[in-house]
Amino acid sequence: MSDALTELRERLAEIADLNAAGSLLGWDQQTMMPERAAPQRAEQLATLGRLLHERFTDDAVGRLLDAAEPLASPGSDAALVRVTRRDWEKARRVPSELAAELARAGALGHAAWVDARERSDFAAFLPFLRRNVELKLRYVECFDGFDDPYDVLLDDYEEGMTSAEVGALFAELRAGLVPLIAAIAERADAVDGSPLHGEFPVEGQRDLVGRVLRQLGWRADGWRIDEAAHPFATSFGPGDVRLTTRYDTAYVGMALYGAIHEFGHGLYEAQVDPALARGPLGEGVSLGVHESQSRLWENVVGRGRPFAGWLHGQLREIFPERFASVSVEDWFRAVNKVEPSLIRVEADEATYGLHIILRFELERAMIAGTVALEELPEAWNARMQEYLGVEVPGDAEGVLQDVHWSGGDIGYFSTYALGNLIGAQLWERARGDLPDLDAQLAAGDGSALREWLGSHVHRYGRTYPPRELVERVVGGPIAVQPFLDYLNGKLRPIYGLAA
């Protein structure tokens, strides 16, 4: 009878290989592929998506699950069966043709978005967005037992998370952010953000990104770093973790913090127990937990006071003129400047949450049909004005700025803010366990934190559901207060505000 488990593993290994091939097609599409290949790449992705869906949703997988279930020993066997059954039951509800259409529309949408964003032309992107939303609605119809259609989409990115719960967390988050941002706005001039701006040739930035990543744990024999219009990280198994970043020669923060962010994602994948590779447990458990990793490294470490010292030393070596009269303290303050702005990926830690809350609301409205898609730019711009007080000059800096919707990823954005919350909870815990952490980071040494995350979070892959994993590590559910405490604890002193 243990043969059923072996057979299941083999079947899942094949699925994992096909998934890796599909991920490579996707990585290549965004980093390497010549533009004329877009239509054919869409066909290739659609075919692979259809085949994956067909093979995974096969009756045989169900029979293997039934046979393996009673025999799986507690631990990773039981987790394998649980996760596979969840994925299988979800996937069985989606017809193969719809899965293929979603993949094809996503690939075409991505190509159209790249072009539309470049020309700031929402109308050119609209038919592709419309198609993606239509398909997502058909996707939602495949499921029942949800209070809200948007819950179906959320659950794909964050197992078990509901619109109501996210709504409640975001209400608390917003209530905490608004007074902090308002107090900071009164003292906007207290922080000079100019050290991040100037002339930073790509060559020097590449050097900087390389030094920082190597320092944090990136290794050339198992990782890559490339350029992409919308940076992302992906992995095709242990020993093949791929980061991307983009360079802005006038703003050093783009490539540097983008790369540290993607490093956080990549490290999670790199540190999953190799015994879980080539199977459904061998990857990060949810996007929220994934984002907790990227944002922990980007913001908590990368913008933290201890690491600023080491980082500043590198900046002085690479850009000596620019940083001759910029002190460590100047740099630390600059990278923590809070300022309402247009672009999510460039937003500071405090206003970032409001960018997400805007997207969460618009996505719910798109799925509920309470906003017409052609009016999305207006709805976007009005909310940007209301939440952040900024005027959107064009769609490239507004509704077209993010890649997600182009590829059909609707329901994804919330996980960024959830990641901020989880990241702060993990950080609180790690600091408790690692009394020398600040001193290590001040020396540019992230190894203790890397190992702590590896042994507490990363190695488990998808062994535990995301909520259980968080609970096991931090001793409670996802909460807002640790993030607000962390943010107030860093930003209030910088801005000379009372605690």
Add this chain to the structure above:
Amino acid sequence: MSDALTELRERLAEIADLNAAGSLLGWDQQTMMPERAAPQRAEQLATLGRLLHERFTDDAVGRLLDAAEPLASPGSDAALVRVTRRDWEKARRVPSELAAELARAGALGHAAWVDARERSDFAAFLPFLRRNVELKLRYVECFDGFDDPYDVLLDDYEEGMTSAEVGALFAELRAGLVPLIAAIAERADAVDGSPLHGEFPVEGQRDLVGRVLRQLGWRADGWRIDEAAHPFATSFGPGDVRLTTRYDTAYVGMALYGAIHEFGHGLYEAQVDPALARGPLGEGVSLGVHESQSRLWENVVGRGRPFAGWLHGQLREIFPERFASVSVEDWFRAVNKVEPSLIRVEADEATYGLHIILRFELERAMIAGTVALEELPEAWNARMQEYLGVEVPGDAEGVLQDVHWSGGDIGYFSTYALGNLIGAQLWERARGDLPDLDAQLAAGDGSALREWLGSHVHRYGRTYPPRELVERVVGGPIAVQPFLDYLNGKLRPIYGLAA
């Protein structure tokens, strides 16, 4: 009933998409992949290979072929059915597990070869070669109706070609090459090869390669050029043609002529009729015809007197000091210097054939079991001494120099020399059709030749079997004399030898 044809096309389009995904895994492996990913990439390639084999060899494909055959109209429909039946009947003879093993062993062999070549350590590569040969022998056993087991392998690369025929062509080729090489050897000092050597920074060489490729027809929106240890070209459909080259800072010929060579392959794929894309007709018909294209551009155009003028102008611009005192004539003579040497890919046009004849003989011996694999280095080195009079200093410059055997490609090498023969036949014909060709190439303009090749050869893809295609264009079978005439016509004047 025409539905059978439609259904067949759809099935084949799916196969083509999976093939493209597999090719991308292969391209990435050789250009981008971090080294630690080698074992998992081998699994991915094996899975994709197995799946492709399973889906293509399915009984359903046979039924579709039977139903479509009587209804296919002459022309591309009939060709589609003919080519698919041939491929299907060949593939049906190979068990899925063997196909997967061949793919896996090839991927592992490739990784082992990269490492072994670097350390010039044949012993480290031997177990992988042994495995590849064993699997090839099992592959050969799947077929019958061949006079010679090696014919089975040849037929995979060059439809219908036999060991006996290649042997006969190579005997005639060798008989023509030996006296020419001997006569040249007497006047070895007549040509100074030094213009190709010196210091050529990679940046300048990249510029040169870029200029030359763009001039010949490479376009950024549908092509790439990257680096690889063993340069190759691949394509994942129209609008996605990928070349690779490698840079030797002491020898400008490596990257330049390597890139032109791969351009010839890429152009063939780029100019196949787009209506044939996503199907078995949408690619080059055989390796011999493919090599006729790469070697025609590399040698006949790239080392020809007319194009030398334009090329020399670029070299003077990019490397002004190096080429200040090198005339067009010096350059033309240098790139046509004949000199027995160690490395096939660096060999001149005249001695090149002997490198191939050596490999053809050793491959036949490997398959016939008349050479022990552990004695391959000795056998190689002895033949290098006998045929070319050169001493092999180590296996990296000997038996380990080529990638082919590492990936399981045995039977492939002959097609390089066949390509030289076919290329010369096509060139003879093109010159007849294009009276201004020399003047165009002298101006760096390859467009007329490009179009001639497109309309006479490329656009047909696999519509005609390779022999029929050659026959249709040149009016006769593959022949040795045009190549010998071309070679004597160029080299004898350079070396001051009587015609």
